[in-house]
Amino acid sequence: MNLRDLKYIIAVAETRHFGKAAERCFVSQPTLSGQIKKLEEGLGVAIFERTNRSVAVTPIGNAILEHARLIMEQADVIEQLALAHQDPLAGPLRIGAIPTLSPYLMPLILLPLKQQHPQLKLVLSEEMTDRLLDRLHNHEIDAALLATAVDEPDLETIPLFDEPFWLAHPRDHAFYNKETITRADLENTELLLLSEGHCLAKQAMDICHLKGRQEQGVMADLRAASLETLLQLVGAGFGSTLVPALAMRGSWTSGSGIVARKLEFKDAYRRVSLVFRHSYPRRKALEAFIEVLLAQLPNTVTALKATARKGKK
Incomplete structure (x- = not known):
């Protein structure tokens, strides 16, 4: 054996x-x-x-x-x-990220990380939260960038930044002429959501107080597998959706017929954290990654003081 x-x-x-x-x-x-x-x-x-x-x-x-x-x-x-022991900043660093974060955050990090730590080889994977946690437990990845709270005894969490949500709606939507969008407005609008399994869908429902709504009917049928598809549906006039701030850097923000407006609710954001095994020995590699990440964040998000937090036993 x-x-x-x-x-x-x-x-x-x-x-x-x-x-x-x-x-x-x-x-x-x-x-x-x-x-x-x-x-x-x-x-x-x-x-x-x-x-x-x-x-x-x-x-x-x-x-x-x-x-x-x-x-x-x-x-x-x-x-x-x-x-x-040889060099904590050399060799592969396997990072997983959720699909609603990876396409917008990782391009900001790749080149600066390579320039500052050329021996550190970033290996990326993009999957939904449950799958990333499974891979983390199975030692298939070293850490995961997640937007949901994780409270497991063998994992540690380092909060990195708070990412506000923006409302994206068609140009001819009734919201276009409203100076301020209230939570009541969102509760009574047709909100497009990602398909089941995406944490962004639950976050959108929580922010808009939509628990128990849209389980059936047209809007449920239009749930999309990706944020890009969701935005295409908005551009085609099928409804509105919530968009995390980093996605505002996407090409859809111009010439798509979509209007994007920041929500002014205190809880209209998601907290992005780095989650890793408590036993992971290359802490300096994670610290280097975090340092570069925080330095590259745009001013549309709020960086946090990076402090590790252990899960409950």
Whole structure:
């Protein structure tokens, strides 16, 4: 048994497919299948139940996989400790970010980070919050930029900045002639939302007091998978939406038929934080990343004093 074998069985368990697991591990399917079969024979148990149509984990397989993940996590910690000892600002830094933040924030950071820390190789991934947290727990990424509160004992959170929301509506909307947009106005308007799973959708509903609304009907049917699609719907006259401040730098702000107005509510913002494992050893790499990020923020957001906060036990 070796770490490679454990990596193989974890990949099969997560993909439920030998071919997809082989692609993830950058080996051929016969190689991966043969190694797993050899491992099962050596242990004297079946980790997977195979049929022509599916792959399932056996009860003993689940117990083995639980320990395999712990071993792989510790192996990753050993590698990170060695790298941190050599040079904490050298090597890959794997950062995940939510889709409503990454396209607008990361372009501001990439070049300055490369100029100031050329040995630090930023590896980016863009996924929704739940998936990023899973990848963080599985040591697939080192830290995640999130806009929702996380309170887990093995994770730490560093609040970075508060990002106000703007209201985007068509030029011919009734809001065009209103000097001030009130919360009551938003409660009675057709608000377009992102599809389920995006934290921005829940934040918009909370700000506009829309809990329980728009679960069915035209507006529910028009939920979009991305902020860009949502804005295209607004430009086409289908309704209004809330836009985080950093997205105001997008090309849609000119020639799209959309009017954008900052909301003047005290709670009309989201807090963006960096979340990472408490055991992550390369703190200096995270500090360098945060320093560059805060220095590049535009004045449309409010930078915060970067102080780590642990989750509750």
